[in-house]
Amino acid sequence: MPTSYHLDHLQHLETEAIHIMREVAGEFERPALLFSGGKDSICLLRLAEKAFRPSELPMPLLNIDTGHHFPELNEFRDRRAKHLGAKLIVRKVEDAIANGTATPAPGEVSRNRLQIPVLLAAIEEYRFDACIGGARRDEEKARAKERFFSFRDSFGQWDPKNQRPEVWNLYNGRLNPGDNMRVFPLSNWTEMDVWEYIRQEELEVPSIYFSHRRPCVRRGGQWLPVNPILPLKPTETVRDLVVRVRTIGDIISTGLVESPAATVDDIITEIAAAHVTERGSRADDKASEAAMEDRKKAGYF
Amino acid sequence: MFTEEILAAPPVTLPVDILRFNTCGSVDNGKSTLIGRLLYDSKSIMEDQLEALERSTDITGGGTINLANLTDGLRAEREQGITIDVAYRYFATPRRKFIIADTPGHVQYTRNMVTGASNANVSIVLVDARLGVIEQSRRHTAIASLLRIPHLVVAINKMDLVGWSEARFHEIREQFEAFLPRLDLKDVKFIPISALHGDNVVTPSSNTPWYPGPTLLGHLESVHIGSDWNLNGFRLPVQWVNRPNHPTDARLYDFRGYSGQIAGGIVRPGQQVIVMPAGLVTTVKEIWTYDGSVPEAFCPQSITLVLADDIDAGRGSMIIGLDHHTGTGTDLQAKVCWMHTRPLERGRKYFLKHTTSTVQAVVTELTHRLNIGTLEPEPAPAALAMNDLGEIRLRVAQPLYYDSYAVNRLTGSFILIEPGTNTTVAAGMLLPAREAVKPELGDFRI
Numbered sequence: 074m075p076t077s078y079h080l081d082h083l084q085h086l087e088t089e090a091i092h093i094m095r096e097v098a099g100e101f102e103r104p105a106l107l108f109s110g111g112k113d114s115i116c117l118l119r120l121a122e123k124a125f126r127p128s129e130l131p132m133p134l135l136n137i138d139t140g141h142h143f144p145e146l147n148e149f150r151d152r153r154a155k156h157l158g159a160k161l162i163v164r165k166v167e168d169a170i171a172n173g174t175a176t177p178a179p180g181e182v183s184r185n186r187l188q189i190p191v192l193l194a195a196i197e198e199y200r201f202d203a204c205i206g207g208a209r210r211d212e213e214k215a216r217a218k219e220r221f222f223s224f225r226d227s228f229g230q231w232d233p234k235n236q237r238p239e240v241w242n243l244y245n246g247r248l249n250p251g252d253n254m255r256v257f258p259l260s261n262w263t264e265m266d267v268w269e270y271i272r273q274e275e276l277e278v279p280s281i282y283f284s285h286r287r288p289c290v291r292r293g294g295q296w297l298p299v300n301p302i303l304p305l306k307p308t309e310t311v312r313d314l315v316v317r318v319r320t321i322g323d324i325i326s327t328g329l330v331e332s333p334a335a336t337v338d339d340i341i342t343e344i345a346a347a348h349v350t351e352r353g354s355r356a357d358d359k360a361s362e363a364a365m366e367d368r369k370k371a372g373y374f
Numbered sequence: 375m376f377t378e379e380i381l382a383a384p385p386v387t388l389p390v391d392i393l394r395f396n397t398c399g400s401v402d403n404g405k406s407t408l409i410g411r412l413l414y415d416s417k418s419i420m421e422d423q424l425e426a427l428e429r430s431t432d433i434t435g436g437g438t439i440n441l442a443n444l445t446d447g448l449r450a451e452r453e454q455g456i457t458i459d460v461a462y463r464y465f466a467t468p469r470r471k472f473i474i475a476d477t478p479g480h481v482q483y484t485r486n487m488v489t490g491a492s493n494a495n496v497s498i499v500l501v502d503a504r505l506g507v508i509e510q511s512r513r514h515t516a517i518a519s520l521l522r523i524p525h526l527v528v529a530i531n532k533m534d535l536v537g538w539s540e541a542r543f544h545e546i547r548e549q550f551e552a553f554l555p556r557l558d559l560k561d562v563k564f565i566p567i568s569a570l571h572g573d574n575v576v577t578p579s580s581n582t583p584w585y586p587g588p589t590l591l592g593h594l595e596s597v598h599i600g601s602d603w604n605l606n607g608f609r610l611p612v613q614w615v616n617r618p619n620h621p622t623d624a625r626l627y628d629f630r631g632y633s634g635q636i637a638g639g640i641v642r643p644g645q646q647v648i649v650m651p652a653g654l655v656t657t658v659k660e661i662w663t664y665d666g667s668v669p670e671a672f673c674p675q676s677i678t679l680v681l682a683d684d685i686d687a688g689r690g691s692m693i694i695g696l697d698h699h700t701g702t703g704t705d706l707q708a709k710v711c712w713m714h715t716r717p718l719e720r721g722r723k724y725f726l727k728h729t730t731s732t733v734q735a736v737v738t739e740l741t742h743r744l745n746i747g748t749l750e751p752e753p754a755p756a757a758l759a760m761n762d763l764g765e766i767r768l769r770v771a772q773p774l775y776y777d778s779y780a781v782n783r784l785t786g787s788f789i790l791i792e793p794g795t796n797t798t799v800a801a802g803m804l805l806p807a808r809e810a811v812k813p814e815l816g817d818f819r820i
Contacts, residue, residue: 078672082392082471091676092635095613099689123664127626128618210462217461233459238485238713240492240801241787243727247796263464349422
């Protein structure tokens with residue numbers, strides 16, 4: 074057989090992800106695609122275009138706005154959705170707090186826990202039976218045990234001891250009423266693959282991924298952006314640094330890395346030489362050894 | 375902190391292909407330690423992961439970093455020192471990108487091994503040099519054979535605990551070679567290692583001067599995986615019908631494409647195909663992709679086919695190259711791995727998912743059960759229990775269009791789903807069909 078019938082690693086990952094997207098469109102009545110504007114969901118959107126064009130995307134985009142997003146991210150999210158002609162549904166943690174469906178604990182500032190009931194309420198409101206997310210197995214230890222099709226009960230709970238076996242490219246999408254599937258087409262992608270794909274497809278990403286000058290404050294061993302939600306304490310000093318984000322979470326917990334990387338090529342070179350993982354700059358994951366596992370069991374992605 | 379010097383470094387060369395492998399062995403055979411060692415010695419572990427390792431309470435490591443904690447991600451696993459579910463790990467060397475499925479070895483989780491191994495190019499069976507071949511080793515090897523994993527590596531671990539004995543290495547190798555002829559394995563390699571100390575994992579060991587072969591990583595980097603895909607007979611299981619129904623763009627208003635991942639062979643415009651179950655023959659008009667029409671596409675690419683004629687086809691239909699028919703029928707023979715605590719008995723009904731089509735199926739016969747101890751078939755068992763491997767017959771409500779698993783993994787495999795619970799209860803591998811697809815309407819052309 075001629076050796077030209079050969080796919081390189083990005084082509085392999087791409088065809089696998091497109092196959093999964095189409096399985097979702099084929100097997101579910103009311104799917105949604107989680108789009109935050111972050112680099113992983115940017116890749117998801119391109120894969121959705123590859124899976125479904127020339128038709129319109131057969132699913133709306135959904136974003137849970139914690140109220141602590143970087144403004145650059147929301148601007149990008151809205152613009153990109155509009156450009157694709159996709160329907161974008163945004164549900165806000167602020168609204169859920171106002172109407173009582175999410176209640177912060179006394180002194181709880183982080184929206185990490187509170188976004189879970191908002192997501193589950195959106196799933197219920199629109200009766201979504203499948204939600205496609207951009208989570209990758211290489212991000213975190215609990216995620217390393219996820220299936221492509223991650224079955225959730227009506228509480229959105231993940232039961233790692235009772236996952237459906239996944240063999241070959243056969244995905245079992247059967248659900249009972251109230252059940253829900255989370256689907257992760259990028260399961261086998263690494264951070265490097267995502268950036269290589271962004272380069273190959275010439276995808277636009279939010280500006281905060283690139284090096285820029287920003288006032289920063291040192292907290293919990295990392296540089297955080299100065300923000301109005303967690304104001305400076307008298308003991309803290311502001312430094313003006315040239316930084317970028319490697320992974321985007323909320324503005325109060327996303328660590329900034331000092332970096333001169335101004336292009337996608339620079340970022341790829343930088344990741345190749347990196348000494349810490351991307352989630353190493355997320356305070357939400359450092360909370361405890363099992364932080365992600367606990368959130369997933371409660372209905373998180 | 376990143377610096378300008380890093381950006382001045384030479385450009386990164388991209389890995390050329392992906393090798394998927396799984397590791398299997400019993401509890402305490404050192405699978406997680408082996409993976410930890412591969413990641414650690416290939417410099418795929420980052421500082422924050424090491425910090426997390428040092429932070430975590432270590433019950434078994436005895437003061438040194440416990441590499442197993444890198445892969446045992448869930449709290450219960452760390453507490454019990456076991457692996458509960460398949461964990462996937464990723465690393466790359468300048469030669470290849472690797473996807474590892476770390477599959478647990480205790481008896482009740484064999485279904486996870488099938489999960490981790492079904493897409494593997496290479497299966498690594500770990501054997502404790504002190505214990506030699508045990509039932510788990512035979513079970514894992516039998517599953518690898520059943521799944522027709524192209525390459526098997528027997529990693530004889532904990533060689534340090536048997537004094538790096540060459541005689542012991544050969545003794546275990548002979549134990550394996552005694553039962554290998556009963557299995558369908560073509561390429562089997564034996565490597566003496568110590569995952570804990572790193573001998574022959576990434577770096578060659580000075581403790582095994584009698585072993586001339588490659589290290590484990592050296593083997594994984596160089597083993598020829600060529601084309602695992604079948605390129606001999608075009609098959610496109612239709613996943614989704616692509617109909618834009620665009621109200622203003624006339625070209626898109628009429629567009630009707632069949633989207634799917636090619637499950638075998640090569641397709642070109644002008645090629646004749648038969649669409650099943652309609653049984654109609656037509657011609658490929660265009661291979662549509664987001665990046666433009668292409669003159670040729672092959673397995674496992676994802677494409678959208680435009681056909682010359684309007685044919686009634688939808689999800690579950692199969693578009694087949696006319697020069698190379700699939701088999702068909704409603705009476706199926708298959709090998710299965712049973713993965714549920716409720717046993718399989720004759721007369722049970724399930725949903726059977728094969729490619730993109732899901733049909734009702736009833737089990738009509740339990741032909742045999744494989745005895746893991748002897749690797750001999752035991753005819754006509756009363757039931758197949760969790761983790762049993764066996765051969766069965768099924769009758770399905772609509773004909774399948776399929777190949778034998780030995781010929782094509784994608785068109786020769788299926789899963790059984792239990793109605794009600796919707797649990798996946800079996801992985802199945804089809805044996806050759808007795809009849810081939812025939813155009814139902816003879817030489818009819820539309």
